[in-house]
Amino acid sequence: MLYTDKDPITKNKYDVRRYIMVSEDSALKNSQPVLGVGLLADDGSKHHNSHQRLTQSMAQLIINSTLDFMWCVDPDRFGLLAFNQSLSDYFLRERGIQIGIGMRPEDLFPPGKYVTKWHEIYEKALTQGMYSEDYPVYTGTRFLQLTVNLIREKEKVIGISVFGKDETERKLIQDALSDNEEKFRLAFMTGLDVFYIATLDDGLIIETNNVFEEVFGYTREEAIGKTSLELGLYAHPEDRARVVDALKSKGFVRDLELTGRKKDGTLITVSLSIRVMMLGGKKHILGVIRDVSAIRWTEKALREADTKYKEMFENAIEGMDRVSFDGHPLAVNGAMAKILGYESKEELVALASDWGSRVWFDPIERTKFLALLQEYKTVQGYESRLRRKDGGIVWASHNSRLTFGEDGQAKYIDSFVQDITDRKRADDAAERIRAGFEQGAVPQALTSLEGKFLKVNEALSKLLDYPPNQLEGRQFNDVTHPDDTNLGRDVMKNLLENGENARFEKRYVTSKGSIVWVDVNIALVKDSSGKPLYFVGSFVDITTRKHAEDESRKFAEQLKMTLESTTTALSMAIEMRDPYTAGHQRRVADLACRIWSKLNISNEPYEGLRIAALLHDLGKLRIPTDILSKPAPLSHAERALIEEHALAGWDILRLVEFPWPVATIVRQHHERLDGTGYPDGLRGKEILKESCVLAVADVVESMASHRPYRATLGLDAALEEITRASGTAYCPDVVEACKALFIEDGYMLPE
Numbered sequence: 001m002l003y004t005d006k007d008p009i010t011k012n013k014y015d016v017r018r019y020i021m022v023s024e025d026s027a028l029k030n031s032q033p034v035l036g037v038g039l040l041a042d043d044g045s046k047h048h049n050s051h052q053r054l055t056q057s058m059a060q061l062i063i064n065s066t067l068d069f070m071w072c073v074d075p076d077r078f079g080l081l082a083f084n085q086s087l088s089d090y091f092l093r094e095r096g097i098q099i100g101i102g103m104r105p106e107d108l109f110p111p112g113k114y115v116t117k118w119h120e121i122y123e124k125a126l127t128q129g130m131y132s133e134d135y136p137v138y139t140g141t142r143f144l145q146l147t148v149n150l151i152r153e154k155e156k157v158i159g160i161s162v163f164g165k166d167e168t169e170r171k172l173i174q175d176a177l178s179d180n181e182e183k184f185r186l187a188f189m190t191g192l193d194v195f196y197i198a199t200l201d202d203g204l205i206i207e208t209n210n211v212f213e214e215v216f217g218y219t220r221e222e223a224i225g226k227t228s229l230e231l232g233l234y235a236h237p238e239d240r241a242r243v244v245d246a247l248k249s250k251g252f253v254r255d256l257e258l259t260g261r262k263k264d265g266t267l268i269t270v271s272l273s274i275r276v277m278m279l280g281g282k283k284h285i286l287g288v289i290r291d292v293s294a295i296r297w298t299e300k301a302l303r304e305a306d307t308k309y310k311e312m313f314e315n316a317i318e319g320m321d322r323v324s325f326d327g328h329p330l331a332v333n334g335a336m337a338k339i340l341g342y343e344s345k346e347e348l349v350a351l352a353s354d355w356g357s358r359v360w361f362d363p364i365e366r367t368k369f370l371a372l373l374q375e376y377k378t379v380q381g382y383e384s385r386l387r388r389k390d391g392g393i394v395w396a397s398h399n400s401r402l403t404f405g406e407d408g409q410a411k412y413i414d415s416f417v418q419d420i421t422d423r424k425r426a427d428d429a430a431e432r433i434r435a436g437f438e439q440g441a442v443p444q445a446l447t448s449l450e451g452k453f454l455k456v457n458e459a460l461s462k463l464l465d466y467p468p469n470q471l472e473g474r475q476f477n478d479v480t481h482p483d484d485t486n487l488g489r490d491v492m493k494n495l496l497e498n499g500e501n502a503r504f505e506k507r508y509v510t511s512k513g514s515i516v517w518v519d520v521n522i523a524l525v526k527d528s529s530g531k532p533l534y535f536v537g538s539f540v541d542i543t544t545r546k547h548a549e550d551e552s553r554k555f556a557e558q559l560k561m562t563l564e565s566t567t568t569a570l571s572m573a574i575e576m577r578d579p580y581t582a583g584h585q586r587r588v589a590d591l592a593c594r595i596w597s598k599l600n601i602s603n604e605p606y607e608g609l610r611i612a613a614l615l616h617d618l619g620k621l622r623i624p625t626d627i628l629s630k631p632a633p634l635s636h637a638e639r640a641l642i643e644e645h646a647l648a649g650w651d652i653l654r655l656v657e658f659p660w661p662v663a664t665i666v667r668q669h670h671e672r673l674d675g676t677g678y679p680d681g682l683r684g685k686e687i688l689k690e691s692c693v694l695a696v697a698d699v700v701e702s703m704a705s706h707r708p709y710r711a712t713l714g715l716d717a718a719l720e721e722i723t724r725a726s727g728t729a730y731c732p733d734v735v736e737a738c739k740a741l742f743i744e745d746g747y748m749l750p751e
Helices: 050-064 085-095 113-128 168-177 181-189 211-216 237-250 293-315 334-339 345-351 363-376 421-433 458-464 482-498 543-577 584-598 607-614 618-622 636-642 645-653 662-668 689-703 715-724 732-743
Strands: 069-073 080-083 131-136 143-153 156-166 194-199 205-208 252-261 267-279 282-291 319-324 329-332 378-387 393-404 410-419 444-447 453-456 501-509 515-526 532-541
Touching: 069 085, 113 131, 113 143, 113 156, 194 211, 237 252, 237 267, 267 293, 319 334, 329 345, 334 345, 334 410, 363 378, 363 393, 363 410, 393 421, 444 458, 458 515, 458 532, 482 501, 482 515, 482 532, 515 543, 584 607, 584 689, 584 732, 607 662, 607 689, 618 645, 645 662, 662 689, 689 715, 689 732, 715 732
Parallel strands: none
Antiparallel strands: 069 080, 069 156, 131 143, 143 156, 194 205, 194 282, 252 267, 267 282, 319 329, 319 410, 378 393, 393 410, 444 453, 444 532, 501 515, 515 532
């Protein structure tokens, strides 16, 4: 459709408040040659008669039926007045920009030569009227032939229309063949993309460049004389059908994205463009193939990064918050609520609706913080005091970024907030240490070579909750946790023999019996002759960190339990859809894991295979229940629908980040060694070993169990079937391991 601003009330961000309609360019009515349809921006409220609506509809139909670009801008600010679908699709696809009415070159391109170039183009039109020129688009890989004209109404210039015809393929071929065969070959062979020429009637490749080998793994000599089918370049037959249909209907293919297969079987994502040409009096095709796998991988990585960011936000140990610039909390995580002493993040958002006055302790500190953000956009390590729910003060370090809205106004602040209260206290203590050992805030002690406290400062006394006179003269092991008594003694012995300082962690027991974790930094003091005198030690309370590490371990165990619960829930959902196979997935999982252990591939149970087996029929959620539970043989169409479940299961599970290839195992569990399986017809080593194990387990359990359309065939029939197809459909070692389980080990399927 033609983009128009049809709402006379809503004002967009470029202050364009008008109807945008399409009318004929007056230039088309004079003696100049017709080069395109002009686009006119005008007050739509003046054009409500039926004739003009018909004119608009016809113009829109013509404009949007072309693959070329058409747009017009106002003659003053060069802002967009109208544009066709092709231009909108290009900017969204290539630049990630959703263009809109009123956008200027400065909004469409980064500052630099392209903004300057478009100003020159529009100004040239205003100066000399209609003209044409070739223009390389922003990516530098495509070319447009521009026709620029003025739109007039009653001799007044009201717009500048631009018709951009994509001349990329023409220029590529023209440049390649312009002078002589050698120049053509140089351009053809040194391209960064795959270039190839093939006959149109039978598809035989008659020439290609060296990039063909880089992308697909076939040398030029291997490719010439073969067809794409013989080389297996199309991973999916339907993709080739799409190419053939496009060539028949339009005579060309442009930027068609599909899945290709390399010589080694690796699947890649490519963009294909094809143009039919005459060569030696016979029709040929010139193809350009670009490997866009890295681009798609990057896009996927960005999506995954977004998911990981959300998970990180919720589970981060550091506090994280998003606060509007005027001081209203938009989002906080649990760690932030914990730092500020709230029970939950919801409570924090509800009670601290005015972030500036409720959370920040010192308004001057916040004012300075906002000023720095406005000036530099980011602030790192900004330290401030925050107010806890109970009124207490916590020192925090902010790493923050200010985000602006489309109107250029400050919108919100994202911050990582770290509780640095302990560090600030340590810093203050370091300052006081200069005043002497006794007043130092860092716990310190002088210890004899035999391990007695000679002198302790007030900080250590407080840490251990003993008066100094009750510590001095005592062995440090008297207040050491029983499990750590040998640790300090061994460190001191090692220092006397081999070194001068050491650092380690240990536990002390306070006078009240509570345990304090400390980071001990101990040094051996010697006299001028090198004779050991005593040890000096400083102690840092790391109890909070140790507790946090324990919490992290508990969190990891909780995640594992969540994964198990989710897997079980999905498995139950599948069984509810197909009650006749209740327990099938659980029995298959048990048998598959037993086979895996029998193969001696790993001494550890394979959790990934177990999960894949429990979810291998997940794709059946997309299949109607009347087909799943049909008490009669399935029709060909129903069978085809059932066979889609492996691919459907993969499509669901590929979005989940397992530490094992669960999605691929599920996709391949109906593949067979001889290529007769589905959905991809893989052969031999193309199939994962896990999928081979799951395939055998699935068949044996299915045949040995009752189905709605038949009675159980029995275990003997199941073992006979996998023996018969061993080496053709099933892996021989997997078949033998399965048979050994039942025959030698007496294994029985669970109830």
